[in-house]
Amino acid sequence: MNDDAGSGVEGRGAEVLVLAPGGRDAAVATAILREAGIPAQACPDLATLSQGLDQASAAVLTEEALAGTDLRALTSWTLAQPPWSDFPFVVLTRRGGGPERSPKAARLAGFLGNVAFLERPFHPTILASAVRSALAARRRQRQARDALAAEVTAAERLRFALHAGRLGSWEFDGGTGELRASEACKAVFGRAPGDRFGYPDLLAAIHPDDLGRMQDAVATALAECGDYDIEYRTIWPDGSAHWAEVRGRAFRDARGRLLMAGVSLDTTARRAAEAELRRHRGQLEEQVAERTRALEAVNRRLRAAAEERDQAEAALLQAQKMEAVGQLTGGLAHDFNNLLQAVLASLDLIRRRATDPVQVEKLAVAGGEAARRGARLTAQLLAFSRKQKMDLAPVATGELVEGMRDLLARSLGPGMGLRFDVDHGAGLALADATQLELAVLNLAINARDAMPGGGTLTVAVRALEFGLAADLPVGRYVAVSVSDTGEGMAPEVLARAFEPFFTTKGVGKGTGLGLSQVYGIARQSGGAARIESVPGRGTMVTILLPAAGSEAAARILARQPEDAMPGGAPVTAAESVGALVLVVDDDPDVRRALVGWLDALGYRVAEAADGRAGLAALESLAPDAMLVDFAMPGLTGAQVAAAAQRLRPGLPVVLATGYAAAAELGMDGLIGLPVLRKPFRIQELAEVLAQAFSTRV
The missing domain is CATH 1.20.5 (Single alpha-helices involved in coiled-coils or other helix-helix interfaces)
Structure with missing residues (x-):
């Protein structure tokens, strides 16, 4: 197929081929065309021209060039042109050589097709004009070719899209009622290729219950020239029921016909x-x-x-x-x-x-010692319950435990090794130095009893950082550890080690309060106590104390009650001899003992059995001071003290209690009152009363 595509841009290559073998005709014609801005090239013979026609847009030939020449190749080329192509030839003839007067020229027009004859002689502009007309015709041919190719491509793409989407196409003439459907559209309604399928056949194929809805939709789309979009049931020729989705749009064509075109799809499987x-x-x-x-x-x-x-x-x-x-x-x-x-x-x-x-002196001393043992036992219980008085302050823990070297060595006895592992860079810990010494001593004694065959006791001090823990705030702590190489504890014993009165020792060999007291001291100091033990390998008990300056230590110190005794130079009991002291206590034995002590100290004494009786005696007797028990039925000692200060401002009031801190006694507004912690001795009573009288207003 001869196609000169690609040579349609004027000015690229030789657009015009010139064949004029006589004299200088070829050179002259080529020069004329080039001066007119038309690219032209002379060919030496007809064969060369025929080979170049595929790339050229027009050809100029002289009548002599075609005379007596084999024209089969040229004729074959012109006959093989595609439908859109009609290659233009300009033939230069002698005067009177046109087809109407020359049979030879007529034959040339027959086998060349699109031929323009130009008689010689002619003016150069006539040749240029004739060639331009031929080139313009050739360009229009190529534009038609391109438009046709675009239409063919679009049609092919549409067919491909319809086939890929399993869509059938249709067109309906609203004026004539004619329906044209593609084979794929017929298949949507169960028809085979080649079957007749007009608009009546379409209506017959729609389910009766959906037919009215379909016809209304068609009428609306045609009336409004709008969209048509519907899905309905169909009945195929074999009686089976299916679903069809049909979409289209109504419009008027260039001739004014009312048409509707669209696509259809079988939606049975989707349904x-x-x-x-x-x-x-x-x-x-x-x-x-x-x-x-x-x-x-x-x-x-x-x-x-x-x-x-x-x-x-x-x-x-x-x-x-x-x-x-x-x-x-x-x-x-x-x-x-x-x-x-x-x-x-x-x-x-x-x-x-x-x-x-x-003998009386010896027996009194023995009885007093027994009573003091009872006080120590009570102190241990209070330490476990965290109600014991604690004087918390920054303590150099490493120096404290090393200072206990001799005491611990004597407590351990012979056959026991003692070593210290102290990090002096651990810093200060918030603790009560006396209570901490007591805790370390208790742990050392427990360790000694756990090593009956001898062993080594190690006391260690180191600094630790704790993140979020169940029993400790986040912060820095100082750890005091006491470990032994003794028998260790079984898991069930370890789980109960901190319980009060729990002990594995024999009867009479321990109260079971040692570890519980250690636990109470650690917790009341703002820290914790931990035990690690492996049967047969030993036990380590660690006391964790807040590092001085840490947030945990600051919180503990902020909670410490200010219950210090008021200052002032103490006076002797003799300076207040004859002063009347009102004793208010609900326990008759305690009240009797206090009355006896005060009488022995030279005071006059009045007594009341409860808070209300004490307030009544305050108004009737006008005492110089009051000694009030805290835990009484009815009115507590704090309530009695507050009422007494309202009735008699400046009256010295001393509270006696077995608890530790004023903040725990409900004494809001009474901080600063002197407090005697039971059990106390007569010397302590004398000193407290002397201080109370010395600050009297």
Whole structure:
């Protein structure tokens, strides 16, 4: 196929071929064309011209060039041109050589086709004009070719798209009622290729229940020249039911005809898939609902089990509490019975040997020692409950434990090794130095008892950083550890080591308060106590104390009550001899002892059995001072003290209590009152009263 595509841009290459073998005709013609701005090239013979026609846009030939020449190649080329192509030739003839007067010229027009004859001689502009006309015609041919190719391409693409989308195309003439449908469109309605399918056939193929809706949609689209979009059921010739989706648009063509064109699609499979999806969705929803009901039932059972477990745990906790209370009361009864036995024996012997001053003195000392043992036992209990008086201050922990070297060596006895591992860079710890020494000593004694065959005791001090912990705020701590190489503890023993009165020692060999006191001291100092033990390898107990200057230490110090005794130079009891002191205490034995002490100190004494009686005596007797017990029925000592200061501003009031700090006594507004902590001695009573009288307003 001869196609000169690609040579249509004027001025690129030789657009015009010139064949003029006689004389200088070829050179002259080529020069004329080039001067006119038309690219031209002379060919030496017809064969060369024929070969160059595919790239040229026009040809100029002389009549002589074609005479007596084999024209088959040229004729074959012109006959093989594509439908759009009609290659232009300009033939230069002699005068009178046109086709109307020359049979030879007529034959040339027959086999060349598109031929323009130009008689010689002619003016150069006539040749240039004729060639330009030929080139213009050739350009129009190529434009037609390109437009036709574009239409063919668009049609091919449309066919491909319709085929890929399984779409059938259709066109409906609203004026004549004629329907033209593609084979794919016929297939949507169950028709085979080649079947007749007009508009009546379409209406017959629609389900009767959907036919009216379809016709209304067609009428609306034609009336409004609008869109047509509908989905309806169809009945195929074999009686099977299907679904078709049809879309289109109504319009008027260039001749004014009312047409509607569009596409159709078989949606039966999609409809079935949607129905199946709905069925599965319904099943899934039912399964979800069923599983939800099952989960709710499981949750109900779990909640019931949790409630039963909580009840069991509460019962177990209550049993453990009762066991602890039983251990506590049993231990207290045992130890206090021993102490009371010593006190009663001493008092009984004093009564029997009242005439022997030496024996009375010895027995009194023995009874006092027994009473002080009871006070120490109470202090241990208070330490465990974190109610013991603690004088917290920055302590050089490393120096403190190293200063206990001799005391610990004597406590351990022979056969025991003692070593210290102290990091002096650990810094100061917030602690009560006396209580810390007591804790370390208790741990050393426990370690000694755990190494009956000998061993090594190690006391270590180091600094630690703690993140978020269950029993400690975040911050810096100083750790004091006491470890041994003894028997260690079994897990069940380790779990109860800090319980009060829990001990694995024999009867009479320990109260079971040593580790609980250590725990209480650590917690009251703002820290914690930890135990690590491996049976057969030893035990390590660590006291964690807030580092001085840390946030934890600052919080502990901020909570310390200011219950210091008021200042002032003390005076002797003799300087207030004859002053009337009102004693308010609900315990008759304690009240009797206090009255006796005050009488021995030279005071006049009045007494009241409770807070209300004390306030009544305050108004009637006008005492010079009051000694009030804190824990009384009705009105507490704090309430009595507050009422007394309102009634008698400046009246010295001394509180007596077994608790530690004023902040825990409900004494808001009474901070600064002197406090006697039971048990106290007569010398302490004398000093407190002397200080109270010295600050009297």
